[in-house]
Every structure is written in C-alpha cells, then in structure tokens.
Amino acid sequence: MMDLAEFLNRPQADDMLLREAGVSLDRALFPLLVRIERKGPIGVVDLADAAGRDHSVVSRQVAKLESLGLVERRPGKDKRVREAVVTERGRELTDALDAARRRLAGPLLGRWSARDLQELARLLRKFVDDANATLKVSRPPE
Secondary structure: OHHHHHHHHOOHHHHHHHHHOOOOOOOOOOHHHHHHHHHOOOEEHHHHHHOOOOOHHHHHHHHHHHHHOOEEEEEEEOOOOOOEOHHHHHHHHHHHHHHHHHHHHHHHOOOOOHHHHHHHHHHHHHHHHHHHHHHHOOOOOO
16 A cells, blocks of 8 residues: 555656646646545535645645636535635646546556456455545545
8 A cells, every 4th residue: 555655646646647638737736626626515624634634735725726717615505614616627627637547547557357447446445435434534425
C-alpha cells in the first residue's frame, strides 16, 4: 500500500496527467476539483476530510477554483454550510483529466485480462470499504 500511495502522490505523476490532459492548473487544485465533481455538492469540511487536508487550506483552494470559474459555492441543505459544485467549465476539465487517465492507464493495464481487471476493481473496493468501516466513514451512494 505504501508503494501505491507513494506512486500516486508523486508530483511527476500529476505533471504527466495534467500534460496529457492539456490542463493548466495548479497540482494542489486539480485533486480537489475532481473530488468536488465526484462527490459534490460538498462542503469544505467534508472535502478537506476526504482530501486529508486542513479545512482552512481547502477553503482557500476552493475559493481559488471559484475565482477560476471551475466551481461555484451555494447554500447547502443545511443553510449554515456552503457547498461547492463544479461548473460546466470545471466538468470539461475533469472530463479531460478522466480521458487522460484512461490513455495513460491503457498501456499499463492493456495486457491484463478482463477477469484480472474485474478482480482488481473488486478487491480495491473491498479494501477501501473495509478500511472506511474501520474508521466509521460512510461511502456516499454511487
């Protein structure tokens, strides 16, 4: 797990993904943009928790994404919480990042059988669900 986390956290991997996607965005911002797209509408505290960052830092980063026109903040169900959602422009960037991920992962996984890929997805999901259960973190419905 440490090897995988180390690989995923390398700035070179982020740079390669951004370059492949043709996206010019600070490396600290694009993971938040993707999380907002996947989990939004989402409040800053929940976003910071999901990202493993301090909520005051995430609040400033969401403000930057908002100033770039990639997200907007609006009142949530709980009127005390403002939630972030991606804009159409933000979705275009996350779509480009998703397509770049597929292009980059294709050669890595191209030799794997369909069964191997299904098993990888199943086992990763099981691992994350069990780890979240240990921490009592709920997974939002997909």
